Amino acid sequence: MIALLLILIPLVAGFCSFGLKQGSSAKNFSLLISIITLVIALFAIGSPTGGSYDSAWLTDLGSRFTLKLDGMGKMLCLLTAVSYPLIFAAVYKNEYKNPASFFGLMLLTQAGLMGVFLAADALLFYFFWELALIPVYFLCSLWGGEKRIAVTFKFFVYTFIGSLLMLVGILYVYFHTADHSFALQSFYKAQLSNHQQSYVFWLFFIAFAIKMPIFPLHTWQPDAYEQAPTATTMVLSGVMVKMGVFAVFRWLLPVFPNAAANNSFVIIILSVIGMLYASLIAIKQDDIKRLIAYSSIAHIGLMCAAMFTNNKAAFDGVMIQMFFHGVNVIGLWIVADLIEKQLGTRKLSELGGLAQKAPAMAILLVVMALANVALPLTNAFIGEFLMFSGLFQYNLFIAAAAGVSIILAAVYTLNMVQSVIYGNLNTVTEKATDISLNVKLVLVIIAITIIVFGVFPQPMIDLTKTSVEALFVKK
Amino acid sequence: MNAIIFSAIMGVVMMFSGILLQKKSAVTTTAIVSLILLLSMNLLDSYSIFSINVDTHDLLHFNKFGLFFNSILIAATLIFVMLCGSDIEKTGVNVADYYALIFFVLCGTSILTSFNGLLMLFLGIEIMSIPLYILTGAEKRNLKSNEASLKYFLMGAFSTGLLLMGIALIYGATGSFSLQVSSTMAVTAGAMPTSFLQIAGLILLFVSMCFKVSAAPFHFWTPDVYDGAPSVFTSFMATVVKAAGFFAFLNLFESNTAILGPSWKILLSFVIVATLLVGNITAVFQQSIKRMLAYSSIAQAGFMLFALYSNNDLAKEGILLYAVAYCLATIGFFAILIKVKDYTFDGFNGLAKAQPVLAFTGVVFLMSLAGIPLTAGFFAKYYMLASVVKSGGSLWIVLVAVLFAAVSVYYYFRVIQSMYFKEGVPEISSITPNFKLGLILVASAVILIGVLPSIVLNWFYF
Numbered sequence: 006m007i008a009l010l011l012i013l014i015p016l017v018a019g020f021c022s023f024g025l026k027q028g029s030s031a032k033n034f035s036l037l038i039s040i041i042t043l044v045i046a047l048f049a050i051g052s053p054t055g056g057s058y059d060s061a062w063l064t065d066l067g068s069r070f071t072l073k074l075d076g077m078g079k080m081l082c083l084l085t086a087v088s089y090p091l092i093f094a095a096v097y098k099n100e101y102k103n104p105a106s107f108f109g110l111m112l113l114t115q116a117g118l119m120g121v122f123l124a125a126d127a128l129l130f131y132f133f134w135e136l137a138l139i140p141v142y143f144l145c146s147l148w149g150g151e152k153r154i155a156v157t158f159k160f161f162v163y164t165f166i167g168s169l170l171m172l173v174g175i176l177y178v179y180f181h182t183a184d185h186s187f188a189l190q191s192f193y194k195a196q197l198s199n200h201q202q203s204y205v206f207w208l209f210f211i212a213f214a215i216k217m218p219i220f221p222l223h224t225w226q227p228d229a230y231e232q233a234p235t236a237t238t239m240v241l242s243g244v245m246v247k248m249g250v251f252a253v254f255r256w257l258l259p260v261f262p263n264a265a266a267n268n269s270f271v272i273i274i275l276s277v278i279g280m281l282y283a284s285l286i287a288i289k290q291d292d293i294k295r296l297i298a299y300s301s302i303a304h305i306g307l308m309c310a311a312m313f314t315n316n317k318a319a320f321d322g323v324m325i326q327m328f329f330h331g332v333n334v335i336g337l338w339i340v341a342d343l344i345e346k347q348l349g350t351r352k353l354s355e356l357g358g359l360a361q362k363a364p365a366m367a368i369l370l371v372v373m374a375l376a377n378v379a380l381p382l383t384n385a386f387i388g389e390f391l392m393f394s395g396l397f398q399y400n401l402f403i404a405a406a407a408g409v410s411i412i413l414a415a416v417y418t419l420n421m422v423q424s425v426i427y428g429n430l431n432t433v434t435e436k437a438t439d440i441s442l443n444v445k446l447v448l449v450i451i452a453i454t455i456i457v458f459g460v461f462p463q464p465m466i467d468l469t470k471t472s473v474e475a476l477f478v479k480k
Numbered sequence: 481m482n483a484i485i486f487s488a489i490m491g492v493v494m495m496f497s498g499i500l501l502q503k504k505s506a507v508t509t510t511a512i513v514s515l516i517l518l519l520s521m522n523l524l525d526s527y528s529i530f531s532i533n534v535d536t537h538d539l540l541h542f543n544k545f546g547l548f549f550n551s552i553l554i555a556a557t558l559i560f561v562m563l564c565g566s567d568i569e570k571t572g573v574n575v576a577d578y579y580a581l582i583f584f585v586l587c588g589t590s591i592l593t594s595f596n597g598l599l600m601l602f603l604g605i606e607i608m609s610i611p612l613y614i615l616t617g618a619e620k621r622n623l624k625s626n627e628a629s630l631k632y633f634l635m636g637a638f639s640t641g642l643l644l645m646g647i648a649l650i651y652g653a654t655g656s657f658s659l660q661v662s663s664t665m666a667v668t669a670g671a672m673p674t675s676f677l678q679i680a681g682l683i684l685l686f687v688s689m690c691f692k693v694s695a696a697p698f699h700f701w702t703p704d705v706y707d708g709a710p711s712v713f714t715s716f717m718a719t720v721v722k723a724a725g726f727f728a729f730l731n732l733f734e735s736n737t738a739i740l741g742p743s744w745k746i747l748l749s750f751v752i753v754a755t756l757l758v759g760n761i762t763a764v765f766q767q768s769i770k771r772m773l774a775y776s777s778i779a780q781a782g783f784m785l786f787a788l789y790s791n792n793d794l795a796k797e798g799i800l801l802y803a804v805a806y807c808l809a810t811i812g813f814f815a816i817l818i819k820v821k822d823y824t825f826d827g828f829n830g831l832a833k834a835q836p837v838l839a840f841t842g843v844v845f846l847m848s849l850a851g852i853p854l855t856a857g858f859f860a861k862y863y864m865l866a867s868v869v870k871s872g873g874s875l876w877i878v879l880v881a882v883l884f885a886a887v888s889v890y891y892y893f894r895v896i897q898s899m900y901f902k903e904g905v906p907e908i909s910s911i912t913p914n915f916k917l918g919l920i921l922v923a924s925a926v927i928l929i930g931v932l933p934s935i936v937l938n939w940f941y942f
Contacts, residue, residue, distance in 0.1 A: 062932075063932070063933070063934060064934070065934055065937060131853065132853045132854065135852060135853040135854070136853065136854065139847075139852065143900070146897070146900065146901045147900065147901060153901075154897055154901050154902075158890075158893065158897070161889070161893070162886060162889060162890065165886050165889055166882075166883065166886040169882035169883075169885055169886055170879070170882060172862070172865070172882065173865065173869070173875070173878050173879060173882055176865060176866050176869045176878075177869055177875065179866075179869075180866075180869055180870055204875075
């Protein structure tokens with residue numbers, strides 16, 4: 006029942022929000038709802054058995070409305086639940102035209118995301134997968150930047166093609182389950198020959214790879230992140246890309262173990278190419294948003310590579326990194342949004358000297374930048390270390406190539422920090438002021454998360470331990 | 481039998497109502513009442529509570545599937561008249577005649593959902609088509625409408641000729657008009673010299689039916705006719721008539737394909753891929769939404785042809801659901817289109833601000849047409865794809881279909897982009913609160929079926 010509430014509350018609240026009067030009521034309402042959702046999520050995670058919910062849905066088709074909250078699901082639901090109050094609090098002072106619709110659509114997205122992470126039925130999963138996308142389409146197209154319509158459409162078509170391919174894959178597996186059911190357990194037991202696996206695997210993987218995104222299917226991502234309203238970008242890069250990573254663990258590896266093993270080399274190579282390529286481009290970026298977008302591609306590339314190493318440590322790393330990357334990247338976006346809103350520019354070349362004007366922001370930005378580089382004592386280090394150790398055991402040379410991206414990450418991240426907060430003030434940055442209380446609070450929470458879990462990550466690793474073990478028991 | 485008899489009687493009644501009733505709106509009300517009556521008659525028939533039986537010497541065969549399908553068609557017509565009644569009144573002076581013709585079309589569709597012999601197929605198609613030629617030309621002073629009518633008539637006559645030729649050849653081969661006889665002959669007498677006639681006849685029938693459902697490469701009449709006809713009647717043509725055509729197509733080839741052997745699937749897959757290709761790709765380049773919808777209806781036909789391709793029980797359920805989803809969404813969207821004066825994409829700019837209800841329901845209809853989950857259109861497409869996957873083997877045609885479904889998002893969402901993301905002041909004719917309520921109800925039905933498709937299907941099994 007708790008699991009159902011996690012979806013139902015944002016869903017109902019989202020629709021209610023459309024009816025609210027314009028002004029700040031929608032803002033307050035959605036902040037309240039997101040906090041309620043967070044409390045419920047914490048409660049669900051605290052319960053040892055985890056929540057589950059099951060009711061009849063499409064009986065003729067063999068699909069049930071089944072939700073399951075296991076370790077991996079808990080992690081992602083926690084991420085979704087945590088990120089929304091942070092985002093809403095951070096953008097609290099921003100003005101949106103038609104706020105009732107804006108926050109309504111944001112809450113609907115949250116419902117879709119929760120559904121994706123909770124669904125234990127393939128058709129239901131597909132439903133939520135799409136449900137999360139539709140509100141984002143409207144959010145980006147209505148509140149985005151100049152080129153929003155074309156860019157958002159590219160994003161939508163990309164993901165939609167992926168989803169449809171996945172639908173064909175789901176159908177194929179469905180007809181090969183013993184009991185003709187969409188249930189997760191039936192999918193796990195589906196008998197597919199190596200030959201069948203080898204091509205159905207790709208139908209699923211392309212869908213997930215587009216979502217993550219993995220080179221060469223990443224081209225929608227920098228544009229979409231740049232053009233989307235920043236609050237939506239936070240959802241996109243903080244939570245939504247994790248849908249792809251999560252789906253690989255939940256639907257791909259256990260259903261197609263042989264194909265995953267056979268294709269791992271190709272996928273890891275693609276991921277590593279994507280990491281290096283994105284890092285190199287990030288170095289050349291002058292726009293903060295695009296820089297963070299490319300850095301995100303690099304980080305996700307590492308997660309994808311680690312997922313196919315079939316290594317327990319790497320899996321642990323991916324699991325916790327899903328959460329930590331989500332939180333950290335939201336912090337970076339908040340700073341980017343702050344700079345853009347205050348100074349009207351996102352260009353690194355036009356910024357400088359903000360440390361003098363906004364010391365609190367400068368300190369917090371440095372903490373987040375260090376987490377982006379995965380420096381020891383930050384939370385990202387734990388995840389990346391585990392993932393690299395898995396990659397190292399898989400293939401030394403690939404690990405070495407991927408390792409280069411750590412250096413590149415340091416280059417572009419520190420370069421960004423340098424151009425933003427150090428140097429001399431100029432006419433643009435002259436008028437900067439320090440961050441407001443709400444943003445400070447959010448950034449401090451994120452900074453505390455970064456440092457606390459950087460020193461003491463064990464609780465997070467324990468959370469997903471059962472899920473990781475289950476992935477190995479299957480094989 | 482109820483629907484055939486009553487639709488014919490009501491057609492005549494509607495003709496005379498024009499003389500008796502002075503106000504146009506009274507005629508519309510009469511039509512709505514008659515349609516409700518017709519629907520209940522057909523429902524009584526399908527639950528075998530009350531049915532008039534005439535010995536047709538097995539020319540007609542009433543089964544539950546056909547009767548249920550007919551109920552869907554009548555219900556769709558009812559929704560169509562309720563939403564667009566005021567626009568039918570505006571089309572011309574002879575409102576009662578239009579309704580009479582619509583009832584005669586329904587008489588044709590009732591025959592098409594129950595035919596058991598090729599002769600009845602021919603009669604059904606003709607009874608359905610001839611009133612449509614007139615409806616297409618209803619705007620007498622509009623050159624495009626006249627052109628469309630003439631084009632439709634010529635093309636229709638041509639395809640009828642092919643149909644008759646095909647029937648004649650099959651009759652020559654089997655000595656019977658019955659569907660059962662021709663199919664059993666096919667199995668037992670595959671090597672007989674007459675089988676050549678039969679194959680040629682079947683292919684002619686196939687071509688003729690492709691004409692009727694506007695499958696490529698026999699689709700060329702569709703865009704011009706749909707574009708030229710008065711928009712209200714385009715809506716009717718693209719939904720009820722097309723769905724009836726599909727039912728006949730399915731019924732005709734359900735058991736007859738054995739004689740064509742493996743080449744049947746090759747032939748059909750060629751037609752499906754061509755239809756999807758032509759419909760989707762051409763729709764992308766249209767500037768007028770009405771013409772875009774004409775091409776999109778070709779594309780949708782490509783998807784519906786999958787029912788024929790897989791030919792299993794899922795396909796049967798699927799075509800029911802597809803008919804419902806497609807009729808609801810298309811009738812709903814056309815009702816909005818008619819209210820907007822300018823049919824180009826730019827004509828829809830800013831509709832969300834000017835008319836939020838129209839724009840929002842429009843989004844639901846377009847998403848249903850595109851097959852986005854949570855709308856009826858998703859399950860319609862889902863069943864089609866599932867039936868093909870279930871029939872085994874040919875995954876490639878499913879992949880082609882989903883790629884084209886992704887293309888279709890492009891042109892459907894262009895309308896959404898115009899309505900929501902672009903500034904402008906659309907010219908809209910007067911809209912009554914009842915019309916808005918009707919749209920909201922249709923849109924809720926689309927979403928409801930999208931969440932629980934079993935509503936429709938359980939009714940069918942009830």
